[in-house]
Amino acid sequence: KAGVTQTPRYLIKTRGQQVTLSCSPISGHRSVSWYQQTPGQGLQFLFEYFSETQRNKGNFPGRFSGRQFSNSRSEMNVSTLELGDSALYLCASSPGERTIYEQYFGPGTRLTVT
Amino acid sequence: AQKVTQAQTEISVVEKEDVTLDCVYETRDTTYYLFWYKQPPSGELVFLIRRNSFDEQNEISGRYSWNFQKSTSSFNFTITASQVVDSAVYFCALSEAGGSYIPTFGRGTSLIVHP
Numbered sequence: 001k002a003g004v005t006q007t008p009r010y011l012i013k014t015r016g017q018q019v020t021l022s023c024s025p026i027s028g029h030r031s032v033s034w035y036q037q038t039p040g041q042g043l044q045f046l047f048e049y050f051s052e053t054q055r056n057k058g059n060f061p062g063r064f065s066g067r068q069f070s071n072s073r074s075e076m077n078v079s080t081l082e083l084g085d086s087a088l089y090l091c092a093s094s095p096g097e098r099t100i101y102e103q104y105f106g107p108g109t110r111l112t113v114t
Numbered sequence: 115a116q117k118v119t120q121a122q123t124e125i126s127v128v129e130k131e132d133v134t135l136d137c138v139y140e141t142r143d144t145t146y147y148l149f150w151y152k153q154p155p156s157g158e159l160v161f162l163i164r165r166n167s168f169d170e171q172n173e174i175s176g177r178y179s180w181n182f183q184k185s186t187s188s189f190n191f192t193i194t195a196s197q198v199v200d201s202a203v204y205f206c207a208l209s210e211a212g213g214s215y216i217p218t219f220g221r222g223t224s225l226i227v228h229p
């Protein structure tokens with residue numbers, strides 16, 4: 001089975017712009033979660049989706065949004081980018097309905113905001 | 115509120131040494147799940163193990179073993195006869211029922227295995 005894929009792998013944006021990141025889960029997985037990883041804050045949970053429904057949202061401002069499509073692919077969007085949004089954004093899919101099951105992570109999208 | 119502490123920021127060992135990575139958690143829930151993930155230099159987190167709060171049985175998988183002790187709220191990870199390929203950052207994580215199972219990760223322990 002192919003693993004979790006994320007596109008793009010690297011992205012450079014300017015403050016104030018918006019960005020959309022994409023994630024394709026492992027075939028058959030309907031649960032997708034997103035995480036932000038920074039040296040300062042570590043790994044932080046962003047969203048969890050299951051069957052196109054957002055199950056949970058982490059403690060992030062409304063500039064961070066996401067969605068999941070009927071084929072389980074997911075996108076996250078960050079509007080009005082700030083320097084502090086520079087991070088590695090990781091997507092994970094799970095064979096179960098919730099994040100209590102093992103998660104399989106993609107390689108991440110490295111976002112740099114200048 | 116749930117919390118995960120990995121007090122060891124970095125551990126350096128020589129190949130074939132045994133090494134234990136500590137994980138201490140805090141939760142008020144009786145139902146929760148604990149995880150270990152490995153993040154090699156490539157960046158992709160790799161799932162290693164999941165344990166639920168009702169199963170304190172220790173587990174061994176090859177050179178890896180895990181010691182879950184509810185009495186001390188710890189879920190430690192031991193690598194026996196470490197190898198250079200074990201070099202990575204290791205994360206411990208907790209998902210509790212009261213927190214809608216949103217996972218909380220520790221800050222990670224960087225393990226460097228020298229040849």
